[in-house]
Amino acid sequence: MTEWLISNQLIDYNNAVEFMEAKIQQIYNNLSDELVWLLQHPPLYTSGIGATDNDIVEKLFPVHKTGRGGKYTYHGPGQRIIYLMLNLKKRNKCDIKLYIRDLANWIINVLKHFNISGEFKEDRIGIWVNNNGVEEKIAAFGIRLRKWVTYHGVALNVSPNLSHYKGIIPCGLKDYGVTSMEKLGVKVSLCELDDILKQEFHKIF
16 A cells, blocks of 8 residues: 655755654564655755766755665755655555656656646656647656665756756756746646546556
Protein backbone atom coordinates (compact mmCIF):
# COMPACT_ATOMS: atom_id res chain seq x y z
CA MET A 1 0.00 0.00 0.00
CA THR A 2 1.18 3.51 -0.80
CA GLU A 3 0.21 6.33 1.54
CA TRP A 4 0.01 9.98 0.54
CA LEU A 5 1.10 12.91 2.69
CA ILE A 6 0.37 16.51 1.73
CA SER A 7 2.13 19.30 3.64
CA ASN A 8 0.52 22.71 3.29
CA GLN A 9 3.29 24.67 4.99
CA LEU A 10 6.78 25.24 3.56
CA ILE A 11 9.07 22.41 4.68
CA ASP A 12 12.71 22.97 5.66
CA TYR A 13 14.93 21.01 3.28
CA ASN A 14 17.15 19.38 5.90
CA ASN A 15 14.12 18.31 7.90
CA ALA A 16 12.65 16.77 4.76
CA VAL A 17 15.80 14.75 4.09
CA GLU A 18 15.91 13.52 7.69
CA PHE A 19 12.27 12.47 7.44
CA MET A 20 12.85 10.60 4.17
CA GLU A 21 15.94 8.79 5.44
CA ALA A 22 14.06 7.58 8.50
CA LYS A 23 11.02 6.59 6.45
CA ILE A 24 12.90 4.56 3.84
CA GLN A 25 14.58 2.56 6.61
CA GLN A 26 11.15 1.79 8.04
CA ILE A 27 9.88 0.81 4.59
CA TYR A 28 12.86 -1.49 4.00
CA ASN A 29 12.24 -3.17 7.36
CA ASN A 30 8.52 -3.57 6.56
CA LEU A 31 7.62 -1.27 9.44
CA SER A 32 5.90 1.31 7.27
CA ASP A 33 3.92 1.57 4.05
CA GLU A 34 5.38 3.27 1.00
CA LEU A 35 4.85 7.02 0.87
CA VAL A 36 4.37 9.77 -1.69
CA TRP A 37 4.95 13.16 -0.06
CA LEU A 38 3.67 16.33 -1.72
CA LEU A 39 5.15 19.57 -0.39
CA GLN A 40 6.85 22.90 -1.08
CA HIS A 41 10.18 24.25 0.14
CA PRO A 42 11.22 27.82 0.93
CA PRO A 43 13.56 29.25 -1.76
CA LEU A 44 16.80 27.25 -1.92
CA TYR A 45 19.22 25.50 -4.24
CA THR A 46 20.24 21.87 -4.03
CA SER A 47 23.32 20.27 -5.54
CA GLY A 48 23.37 16.65 -6.65
CA ILE A 49 26.33 14.33 -7.00
CA GLY A 50 27.12 15.67 -10.48
CA ALA A 51 27.17 19.35 -9.46
CA THR A 52 30.22 21.58 -10.00
CA ASP A 53 31.05 25.06 -8.71
CA ASN A 54 30.83 26.36 -12.28
CA ASP A 55 27.07 25.83 -12.18
CA ILE A 56 26.62 28.43 -9.43
CA VAL A 57 26.23 31.94 -10.85
CA GLU A 58 25.15 33.76 -7.70
CA LYS A 59 24.13 32.37 -4.32
CA LEU A 60 20.75 34.05 -4.11
CA PHE A 61 19.52 31.42 -1.66
CA PRO A 62 20.98 28.77 0.67
CA VAL A 63 22.68 25.85 -1.08
CA HIS A 64 22.10 22.32 0.23
CA LYS A 65 24.39 19.48 -0.78
CA THR A 66 22.52 16.24 -1.29
CA GLY A 67 23.26 12.69 -2.37
CA ARG A 68 20.60 12.58 -5.07
CA GLY A 69 21.47 12.29 -8.74
CA GLY A 70 21.77 15.36 -10.95
CA LYS A 71 23.39 18.77 -10.57
CA TYR A 72 22.01 22.08 -9.27
CA THR A 73 18.33 22.87 -9.14
CA TYR A 74 16.04 25.37 -7.47
CA HIS A 75 13.18 24.70 -5.07
CA GLY A 76 10.68 27.25 -3.86
CA PRO A 77 7.03 28.21 -3.40
CA GLY A 78 4.84 27.52 -6.40
CA GLN A 79 6.73 24.34 -7.19
CA ARG A 80 5.16 20.98 -6.39
CA ILE A 81 7.80 18.81 -4.80
CA ILE A 82 7.03 15.10 -5.06
CA TYR A 83 9.12 12.83 -2.87
CA LEU A 84 8.54 9.14 -3.53
CA MET A 85 9.55 6.47 -1.05
CA LEU A 86 8.85 3.24 -2.91
CA ASN A 87 10.20 -0.28 -2.40
CA LEU A 88 11.30 -1.28 -5.89
CA LYS A 89 12.47 -4.71 -4.74
CA LYS A 90 9.08 -5.50 -3.28
CA ARG A 91 7.52 -4.32 -6.53
CA ASN A 92 9.90 -6.58 -8.51
CA LYS A 93 11.18 -3.54 -10.38
CA CYS A 94 14.87 -3.34 -9.48
CA ASP A 95 15.73 -1.25 -12.52
CA ILE A 96 16.70 2.40 -12.08
CA LYS A 97 16.18 3.28 -15.73
CA LEU A 98 12.70 1.75 -15.66
CA TYR A 99 11.88 3.72 -12.52
CA ILE A 100 12.97 6.98 -14.15
CA ARG A 101 10.94 6.14 -17.24
CA ASP A 102 7.89 5.42 -15.06
CA LEU A 103 8.35 8.78 -13.33
CA ALA A 104 8.54 10.48 -16.70
CA ASN A 105 5.42 8.80 -18.06
CA TRP A 106 3.56 9.70 -14.87
CA ILE A 107 4.37 13.40 -15.10
CA ILE A 108 3.76 13.49 -18.86
CA ASN A 109 0.31 11.97 -18.34
CA VAL A 110 -0.46 14.49 -15.60
CA LEU A 111 0.49 17.39 -17.85
CA LYS A 112 -1.79 16.07 -20.59
CA HIS A 113 -4.76 16.85 -18.34
CA PHE A 114 -3.82 20.52 -18.70
CA ASN A 115 -3.12 20.35 -22.44
CA ILE A 116 0.63 20.54 -21.91
CA SER A 117 2.72 18.25 -24.09
CA GLY A 118 5.73 17.07 -22.11
CA GLU A 119 8.64 15.03 -23.42
CA PHE A 120 11.28 12.93 -21.69
CA LYS A 121 14.90 13.29 -22.80
CA GLU A 122 17.33 10.44 -22.11
CA ASP A 123 20.37 12.71 -22.36
CA ARG A 124 19.02 15.46 -20.07
CA ILE A 125 16.77 13.89 -17.50
CA GLY A 126 13.53 15.68 -16.75
CA ILE A 127 10.36 16.70 -18.56
CA TRP A 128 10.63 19.24 -21.35
CA VAL A 129 8.12 21.28 -23.32
CA ASN A 130 8.41 23.07 -26.64
CA ASN A 131 7.60 26.71 -25.97
CA ASN A 132 7.39 28.50 -29.33
CA GLY A 133 10.25 26.47 -30.75
CA VAL A 134 12.38 26.63 -27.61
CA GLU A 135 12.83 23.59 -25.36
CA GLU A 136 12.38 24.42 -21.69
CA LYS A 137 12.31 22.20 -18.63
CA ILE A 138 9.09 22.08 -16.63
CA ALA A 139 9.97 19.22 -14.26
CA ALA A 140 13.31 18.17 -12.78
CA PHE A 141 14.17 14.69 -11.50
CA GLY A 142 16.62 13.89 -8.73
CA ILE A 143 16.47 10.43 -7.21
CA ARG A 144 18.37 8.29 -4.78
CA LEU A 145 17.99 4.67 -3.74
CA ARG A 146 18.99 2.80 -0.63
CA LYS A 147 18.54 -0.97 -0.66
CA TRP A 148 16.18 -0.47 -3.61
CA VAL A 149 13.94 1.91 -1.69
CA THR A 150 13.63 5.24 -3.49
CA TYR A 151 13.66 8.75 -2.09
CA HIS A 152 13.88 12.33 -3.34
CA GLY A 153 11.96 12.58 -6.62
CA VAL A 154 10.37 15.24 -8.83
CA ALA A 155 10.08 19.04 -8.80
CA LEU A 156 7.23 20.21 -11.05
CA ASN A 157 7.04 23.93 -11.83
CA VAL A 158 3.47 25.09 -11.29
CA SER A 159 3.84 28.81 -10.58
CA PRO A 160 7.27 29.50 -9.05
CA ASN A 161 9.22 32.73 -9.43
CA LEU A 162 11.32 31.68 -12.43
CA SER A 163 13.78 34.54 -11.88
CA HIS A 164 15.07 32.59 -8.88
CA TYR A 165 16.74 30.18 -11.30
CA LYS A 166 19.14 32.94 -12.36
CA GLY A 167 21.51 32.08 -9.53
CA ILE A 168 22.36 28.70 -11.06
CA ILE A 169 22.76 26.87 -14.34
CA PRO A 170 19.82 24.49 -13.86
CA CYS A 171 20.95 20.86 -14.13
CA GLY A 172 24.18 22.13 -15.70
CA LEU A 173 22.40 22.88 -19.00
CA LYS A 174 23.29 26.48 -19.83
CA ASP A 175 21.73 26.35 -23.30
CA TYR A 176 18.25 25.50 -22.05
CA GLY A 177 15.71 27.43 -20.01
CA VAL A 178 13.01 26.59 -17.51
CA THR A 179 9.28 27.13 -17.66
CA SER A 180 6.17 26.54 -15.58
CA MET A 181 2.54 25.65 -16.03
CA GLU A 182 1.70 29.28 -15.28
CA LYS A 183 4.12 30.57 -17.93
CA LEU A 184 2.44 28.25 -20.42
CA GLY A 185 -0.91 29.84 -19.62
CA VAL A 186 -2.23 27.17 -17.26
CA LYS A 187 -3.50 28.31 -13.89
CA VAL A 188 -4.09 25.40 -11.54
CA SER A 189 -4.27 25.07 -7.78
CA LEU A 190 -1.96 22.63 -6.03
CA CYS A 191 -5.05 20.87 -4.72
CA GLU A 192 -6.33 20.26 -8.24
CA LEU A 193 -2.90 19.16 -9.41
CA ASP A 194 -2.54 16.76 -6.49
CA ASP A 195 -5.79 15.03 -7.41
CA ILE A 196 -4.48 14.38 -10.92
CA LEU A 197 -1.11 13.21 -9.58
CA LYS A 198 -2.88 10.61 -7.45
CA GLN A 199 -5.16 9.55 -10.27
CA GLU A 200 -2.33 8.99 -12.74
CA PHE A 201 0.07 7.47 -10.19
CA HIS A 202 -2.02 4.36 -9.75
CA LYS A 203 -2.04 3.72 -13.51
CA ILE A 204 1.74 3.34 -13.57
CA PHE A 205 2.92 2.43 -10.09
